[in-house]
Amino acid sequence: MDSINASNIGVVKADGLTYYTPANNAGVALSEDLKSIPTLFRPLQIRDVTLKNRIIVSPMCMYSADPDPKSPAVGALTDYHISHLGHFALKGASLIFIEAQAVQPNGRISPNDAGLWQHDENSAQFLGLKRVADFAHAQGAKIGVQLAHAGRKASVNAPWVAAEHGLHSLRAESSQFGWPGDIVAPTGGPDFVWSGGGPEDKQYHVPRTLSVEEIKDVVKAFAASAAAAVKAGVDVVEIHGAHGYLVHQFLSPVTNKRTDEYGGSYENRTRIVRQIATAIREAIPPGVPLFLRVSATDWLEGIEVAKESGSWDAESTIRLAKELPSLGVDFIDVSSGGNHKDQRIDPHTSYQINLAARIRKELHESGIHSLYVGAVGSITTSSLAKEIVEGADSTTELLKDEAKAAESVVSGSEPKADAVFVARQFLRDPAWVLNVAKELGVKVSLPHQFYRAL
Structure with a gap:
């Protein structure tokens, strides 16, 4: 046995923190034989960011930020968010998305939502984000920020508050730090209240129509927030274009009845996506990946509300997806629905x-x-997660040749997605990555402090 050199013995401190804690990197497959590792635990490189596995924590609103616009901490992430997001990082998730962060104050879903419209490096929003990013990095995880604007779905109370009154949603009034006079949409008026009701409806406020100048301000806000996020240490930026929030509202002809350059044709309705993506790509370093979350369909095909105008559907999403690489977008995060009360979803796993x-x-x-x-939605088991990303995977070092990649599509061995996005299962089981590895027989690294539990 080699003699022990005392100078090389000791705990390795995590960098970037003001307090002492060991550096960790849980969730890394320990086998050196890449072929023996399920795709779910193989690394994935996107620009300059390498994910250690294919399990990503989806954004989940916590409704736990200061709502008072007079408070310097309004919209800022706090110690709660470090605790909530940090244990996913500690327990092996490769990339953790912070909950949707509004790029403008009126873009929050609720007054208690997080925001990133304060870009000064001394602001509470910037510093709160930096603390979350620093802790995630100390645990070996990457951190992502989902930039969002709620549009006509803004200014509601936290869902549990609505539930206490027997409602799915309950609008927030000025006395509850809401902003009832500044709810915006591509097309406003009583007919475009999200719940479909009139002014007497208590679930959502009536939106007003955004001016062209205001739309341009929204685009600038996305870019400025993205630049601030990267300065704060965020590894990945995502545009929230799904679930009936503002960008999705522009995409769908059901909610976008504009007659100017932002409405009507597919080219006009998708203009805001192209402008936001281009503006963000110019505002962030070239090595930072850019994601886009979309609702792949409104689930309104054949429904009365969409018979005249049509709706946003899978064909529209595929058309947009083919344009994304030219806009500097690296990843499409596929969800669905959320844009109209008449949606008809056939829910199954x-x-x-x-x-x-x-x-x-x-x-x-x-x-x-x-x-x-x-892929996202109802991913709760190791077998399903493995199946989604398994196959002749053209996204790893094992298969870079485009001819082989095309061949794998024809042979039926193509994976369904390149990574899985998981949300509620992490609320049930924060150690889900480690438990999935155990179920799949993959030996992975653990936090140093947890090894004695083996």
Whole structure:
């Protein structure tokens, strides 16, 4: 046995923290034989960021930020968020998305939502984000920020407050730090209240129509928030274009009745996505990945409200997806629905996974391999997560040749997605990554402090 050199013995301190804690990197497959590792635990490189596995924590609103606009801490992440997000980092998740952060004050879903419209490096919003990012990095995880604007779905109370009154949602009034006079949408008026009710409805406020100048301000706000996020240490930026929030409202002809450059044709309705993506790409370093979350369909096909105008559907999403690489977008995060009360979803375990699979297949059949695809929704078991990303995987070092990638599509061995996005299962089981590894027989690294539990 070699003699022990005392100078090389000791705990390695995590960098970037003002307090002492060991550096960790849980969730890394320990086998050196890449072929023996399930795809779920193989690394994935996107620009300059390498994910240690394919399990990503989806954004989850916590409704736990200071709502008072007079408070310097309004919208800022706190110690609660370090605790909430930090234990996912400690326990092996590769990339953790912070809950949706509004790029403008009136873009929050609720007064208690997080925001990132304060860009000064001494602001509470910037410093709160930096603390979360620093802790995640100390645990070996990457951190992502989802930038959002709620549009007509803004200024509601936290969901448990609504539930206490027997409602799915309850609008927040000025006395509750809401902003009832500044709810915005591509097209406003009583007919465009999210719940579909009139002014007497207590669930949501009536929105007003955004001016063209205000739309341009929204685009600038996304870019400025993205730049601030990267300065705060965020590794990945995502545009929230799903679930009936503002960007999705522009995409769908059901909610976008504008007659100017931002409405009408597909090109006009998608203009805001192109402008936001381009503005963010110019505002952040070239090595920082840019994601886009979309609702792949409104689930309104054949429904009365969409018979005249049509709706946002899978074909529209595939068309947009093919344009994303030219805009500097690296990853499409595929969800669905949330834009109209009449949506008709046939919920089953794979309903959104199948949407992701279709989009990925269409991209690859068109020769587009530079846009990664994520699946989200009801992913709760190790077997399902493994199945989604398994196959002849063209996104790893094992398969870079485009001819082989195309061949894998034809042979039916193409994965359904390149990574899985998991939300509620992490609320049930914060150690889900480690438990999935155990169930799949993959030996992975653990936090140093946890090894004695083996």
